[in-house]
Amino acid sequence: MIFVIFCLFCFEDIGANLQQRIMFELVYSSQVPKCPKRERMTSLNNHSIKYNEKHGISGSLVFYKRKFVGILEGEENNVKRLYQKIKKDSMHTKVSVLAKGFVWERQFTQWNMMYYLPKSNTSSHLEENFFSSNILNLVLLVDKKTYASQIFWGSVRDMFS
Ligand SMILES: Cc1cc2nc3c(=O)[nH]c(=O)nc-3n(C[C@H](O)[C@H](O)[C@H](O)COP(=O)(O)O)c2cc1C
Numbered sequence: 001m002i003f004v005i006f007c008l009f010c011f012e013d014i015g016a017n018l019q020q021r022i023m024f025e026l027v028y029s030s031q032v033p034k035c036p037k038r039e040r041m042t043s044l045n046n047h048s049i050k051y052n053e054k055h056g057i058s059g060s061l062v063f064y065k066r067k068f069v070g071i072l073e074g075e076e077n078n079v080k081r082l083y084q085k086i087k088k089d090s091m092h093t094k095v096s097v098l099a100k101g102f103v104w105e106r107q108f109t110q111w112n113m114m115y116y117l118p119k120s121n122t123s124s125h126l127e128e129n130f131f132s133s134n135i136l137n138l139v140l141l142v143d144k145k146t147y148a149s150q151i152f153w154g155s156v157r158d159m160f161s
Contacts (some may be wrong), residue, residue, distance in 0.1 A: 023106055024076035025148035026083055027099040030068045030092040038117055045113045052111040059108050063115035064159050071152040073106055099151035107149045132160045
């Protein structure tokens with residue numbers, strides 16, 4: 001009897017531990033009808049860093065030539081709640097899920113955003129080329145352990161090809 005109670009206690013503990021460790025990942029893409037202002041991107045970045053940190057959400061968001069590709073990871077309900085907010089955002093359209101699933105560990109230590117906006121219509125291509133080659137190098141180097149992260153980095157690569 002004592003043994004059975006001990007086993008139940010252990011299983012409950014293991015179950016709680018697993019629940020804490022399992023992460024939910026979601027990859028999405030969208031488009032913007034017109035190029036956003038720099039201030040809009042800065043405030044999106046600042047807001048997201050604070051919100052995501054508070055809700056234990058890590059991941060990445062890449063913006064280039066009117067397209068967004070993002071990955072969110074964290075506790076399932078937190079990720080789904082945030083995705084619903086993002087989906088309703090009037091800044092972008094055609095928001096769609098590219099991949100989702102459960103993973104054992106985070107692929108990103110925090111949330112970050114990478115974007116390129118031309119400074120003016122006459123901006124040199126040098127800065128843009130520098131940005132895109134840096135991203136493409138990152139895509140080559142980064143570990144892509146999970147299905148969702150493979151879809152994310154694959155979609156990022158496609159944005160620049
Ligand atoms: C492409 C895209 C990605 C976004 N990602 C995040 C994010 O990771 N975290 C976040 O808090 N807000 C993000 N936002 C902003 C949200 O859509 C929303 O504007 C913000 O959470 C404020 O919502 P609220 O007024 O309901 O609090 C994103 C917006 C866009 C367009």
